[in-house]
Amino acid sequence: xxxxxxxxxxxxxxxxxxxxxxNVHGAPVHIGDPxxxxxxxxxxxxxxxxxxxxxxxxxxxxACGLTPQLAVRNAKPPLCITHAPxxxxxxxxxxxxxxxx
Numbered sequence: 001x002x003x004x005x006x007x008x009x010x011x012x013x014x015x016x017x018x019x020x021x022x023n024v025h026g027a028p029v030h031i032g033d034p035x036x037x038x039x040x041x042x043x044x045x046x047x048x049x050x051x052x053x054x055x056x057x058x059x060x061x062x063a064c065g066l067t068p069q070l071a072v073r074n075a076k077p078p079l080c081i082t083h084a085p086x087x088x089x090x091x092x093x094x095x096x097x098x099x100x101x
Contacts, residue, residue, distance in 0.1 A: 002066070003061050020100055025063060069082050
């Protein structure tokens with residue numbers, strides 16, 4: 001999971017924007033208490049994501065490519081090509097080509 005903390009109005013806008021792109025992370029998978037989905041913010045993988053949530057913010061969680069990377073690292077296949085944390089794939093596709101709305 002990747003978490004970003006937002007003020008409520010900004011969380012709503014982030015959800016609106018990312019919901020248009022289900023094939024590139026898409027909408028959040030959870031909003032609110034990290035413990036409800038088994039996330040401990042004090043144990044971040046490779047320091048990715050925000051470590052804290054202010055009193056006036058909501059934690060918003062998206063599915064992330066880091067989870068399968070950890071599985072691949074543990075499986076130790078002979079070859080795997082992936083991305084580095086916080087460094088996504090760049091293409092010549094326009095956002096509009098990826099949007100569903």
